[in-house]
Each structure stands twice: as C-alpha cells, then as structure tokens.
Amino acid sequence: MNKLTQNIRELSSNLLKNNKVDMVIGFKKGTIPMAVSPMAAHNIEQTKEFIWDSNCGINLANFISDKKEKIGIIAKGCDSRNIVTHITENKISRDKLHIIGVPCTGMIDKIKLQSNFNDDITDYSENGEDIIVKSGLIEKNLKKSDYLKSNCKTCMHRNPVIYDELAAELVQEQKIEDQFADVKKIESLSIEDKWNYFDNLLKDCIRCYACKNACPLCYCPSCFVNESNPQWVGKGQDKTDIKTFHFLRAYHCAGRCTDCGACVQACPMNINVRDFTRKLIKDSYEIYGWEAGLDITKRPLLDTFSLKDDDSFIK
Amino acid sequence: MGNLLEHMGIEKQRLHFSWISSAEATKFVNVAKEVTNAVRALEPNNKFVKTLD
Ligand code: SF4
Numbered sequence: 001m002n003k004l005t006q007n008i009r010e011l012s013s014n015l016l017k018n019n020k021v022d023m024v025i026g027f028k029k030g031t032i033p034m035a036v037s038p039m040a041a042h043n044i045e046q047t048k049e050f051i052w053d054s055n056c057g058i059n060l061a062n063f064i065s066d067k068k069e070k071i072g073i074i075a076k077g078c079d080s081r082n083i084v085t086h087i088t089e090n091k092i093s094r095d096k097l098h099i100i101g102v103p104c105t106g107m108i109d110k111i112k113l114q115s116n117f118n119d120d121i122t123d124y125s126e127n128g129e130d131i132i133v134k135s136g137l138i139e140k141n142l143k144k145s146d147y148l149k150s151n152c153k154t155c156m157h158r159n160p161v162i163y164d165e166l167a168a169e170l171v172q173e174q175k176i177e178d179q180f181a182d183v184k185k186i187e188s189l190s191i192e193d194k195w196n197y198f199d200n201l202l203k204d205c206i207r208c209y210a211c212k213n214a215c216p217l218c219y220c221p222s223c224f225v226n227e228s229n230p231q232w233v234g235k236g237q238d239k240t241d242i243k244t245f246h247f248l249r250a251y252h253c254a255g256r257c258t259d260c261g262a263c264v265q266a267c268p269m270n271i272n273v274r275d276f277t278r279k280l281i282k283d284s285y286e287i288y289g290w291e292a293g294l295d296i297t298k299r300p301l302l303d304t305f306s307l308k309d310d311d312s313f314i315k
Numbered sequence: 316m317g318n319l320l321e322h323m324g325i326e327k328q329r330l331h332f333s334w335i336s337s338a339e340a341t342k343f344v345n346v347a348k349e350v351t352n353a354v355r356a357l358e359p360n361n362k363f364v365k366t367l368d
C-alpha cells in the first residue's frame with residue numbers, strides 16, 4: 001500500500017471516528033486493472049477500501065452537489081478548484097465540507113498506456129514516479145511522466161487550492177512554456193479547416209452524454225439537451241445536433257472549467273472534448289486574467305463586470 | 316461566445332452584439348444595415364444547417 005493511500009485511510013477514519021463528517025468521498029479499487037470507482041465511506045470499516053494512485057483522474061467534486069450531510073472529500077488540485085466553483089455557485093457551503101487535499105503529480109492516460117501493449121493490461125502498480133505494468137505477455141517498467149493525461153501535462157495547479165488538511169507534502173508546480181499550444185494550433189487554421197477539424201473530432205460521438213455526466217459543472221437537474229418543450233436541440237445523431245450539443249455544453253462551462261479532464265476520461269469514444277473548453281479557458285485567461293476555481297471570495301467570471309472589461313465587440 | 320463560434324469555424328462577421336435603447340431608432344437601422352452588409356459579404360452559410368428528410 002502506498003503512503004498516500006495509508007494517509008487517506010487514516011485521515012478519513014479519524015474524521016468519521018470523531019464525528020466530524022457523515023461520510024468521506026474518495027476512490028476504491030475498480031473491478032479491472034487500473035480502474036477505480038468513486039465511493040462514499042460512512043463508517044471506519046469502509047475507509048479501509050480507499051485507495052489512491054495515478055488512476056484517480058475522475059473529478060470527485062461531481063458528487064457533492066446539494067448535499068445536506070457533512071462531507072469529507074479527497075481532493076487533488078483540479079477537484080479542489082471545482083469544489084471552489086461549487087461553493088461560489090452555492091451548490092454546497094464551505095462549512096459542510098472537510099477537504100483532505102492531495103498534492104498531485106499527474107494522472108495516467110490509460111489509452112496511451114494500453115497502446116504500448118498487444119494484449120490487455122493485467123496488473124498495474126506504482127513506485128514513486130515509476131509505473132510497473134504487466135500484460136499477459138510482457139512486463140514493463142515505465143516512467144509515469146511519459147503517460148500523463150494531456151490536461152495534466154499543462155496543469156498549473158497540482159496542489160489543492162483549498163483544504164483542511166493534507167494527505168502529503170505539497171509538490172512543486174510545473175513550469176510550462178506554452179500552456180495553450182494546442183489551442184493556438186486550432187486557432188491558426190483557416191475558417192473552413194476549423195469547421196472540418198471539429199467535424200472530424202466529433203465524427204464518432206454517440207451522444208451518450210458521459211462527458212457531461214462526469215463533469216462537476218453539469219449539475220442542472222434538467223439539462224437543455226434533455227428538454228422537449230421547447231426542444232433546444234435535436235436528439236438524434238444528426239451532425240448539426242451533435243455539434244450544437246457540444247458547442248453549448250462547452251459554453252456552459254465558460255469561466256468555470258478547470259481542465260480536470262474528467263469529460264475526456266469518461267468518453268467511451270476517446271474524443272478530446274477539451275478542444276472546446278480549452279479555447280474558453282484561454283480566452284478567460286487572456287481577456288480577463290481569470291482562472292476558474294482559485295478563490296472562494298470571487299464571484300464567477302460571467303457573474304461580474306468591471307469597467308475595464310473589453311467591450312470592443314459591442315456596437 | 317463569438318470567439319468560441321469562430322474557433323469552431325463560424326465566421327465572426329455572422330454574430331454581432333449591440334446595445335440599443337427603444338428610443339434609438341436610427342442606431343437600430345444603422346446596426347441592422349451593418350449586420351446585413353457584413354453577412355452578405357460572406358459566402359452563403361452552409362454550416363449548422365440541418366437537412367430534414
Ligand atoms: S462522452 Fe464522448 S461519445 Fe459520449 S456524448 Fe460525450 S463526446 Fe460524445
């Protein structure tokens with residue numbers, strides 16, 4: 001068992017023992033190698049199931065919306081930023097939360113890792129920044145840093161931005177030369193090529209909505225895509241409807257998306273839907289100097305205005 | 316929003332923002348003209364068009 005897992009179990013069981021919280025939300029081992037699933041521990045016995053490794057990429061802030069109980073939650077950098085967003089958007093109050101912060105060194109891109117093997121991965125373990133991966137045919141020692149999820153490669157907030165206690169020492173933040181190289185690449189295309197780029201990006205989308213369901217920002221009880229009166233967007237596989245869904249889903253995340261990558265990780269068709277939200281992150285940063293979820297005292301970006309805001313687009 | 320639409324391949328000249336009071340008839344006319352001229356200057360739009368069968 002790694003040190004982090006041990007600390008998380010200990011901190012969570014203390015919280016429950018001292019009646020500080022009604023439950024702790026974290027991860028347990030999944031049913032296949034490298035899979036983890038979110039779980040809530042309601043008693044000390046259950047905290048023994050908690051684990052932590054570089055497969056815990058899903059965003060746990062997704063599970064605290066409108067909760068009335070007192071909650072303990074394990075939060076890496078991006079989860080903590082979504083918790084901040086939840087607090088500022090009144091989806092949970094700060095005093096209902098006890099945040100166990102986990103400084104993060106990045107999560108694994110399972111698809112990239114699997115592409116190294118001809119057969120299924122059967123066993124996965126970590127030793128610091130090295131990963132040991134076995135398949136039926138072969139065992140490989142690999143560097144975790146070569147297999148990071150793409151959002152983790154450009155992450156500037158690996159340390160939780162808000163926490164009550166930490167499960168490990170804070171880590172060094174990354175220095176990234178060009179945080180938005182991927183966005184700029186799309187920006188440099190001609191208008192037709194941009195259109196075709198996103199056509200091609202979405203060609204496999206089956207509209208399962210896993211991307212929006214995995215996203216902590218998508219908490220409306222009834223989503224515009226499900227409404228039928230009025231029907232904002234067609235429900236079938238028409239290309240126009242698929243693109244409309246993705247455009248609007250992304251826009252609803254403007255100034256809120258923390259680039260946690262949960263949407264991409266959840267997609268069964270391996271579509272990088274972050275190509276939409278990344279543009280919004282870049283614009284929020286460049287036009288308004290805004291990064292989502294850093295400060296619980298600041299109102300959300302689209303909720304505020306300043307006389308200095310750029311209004312050149314208004315006639 | 317305009318920026319994201321453009322990022323996806325919809326020409327910026329198709330989306331205009333303006334603030335016009337109900338008393339500003341002349342401004343309304345001018346903006347309407349500007350919008351139509353800007354859109355006419357582009358090729359006909361075939362994006363985000365759904366064909367029903
Ligand atoms: S998770 Fe993937 S396939 Fe499902 S709706 Fe989102 S982009 Fe489409």
Ligand code: SF4
Binds near residue numbers: 214216
């Ligand atoms: S849109 Fe994707 S990357 Fe952004 S907060 Fe939601 S799940 Fe995370």
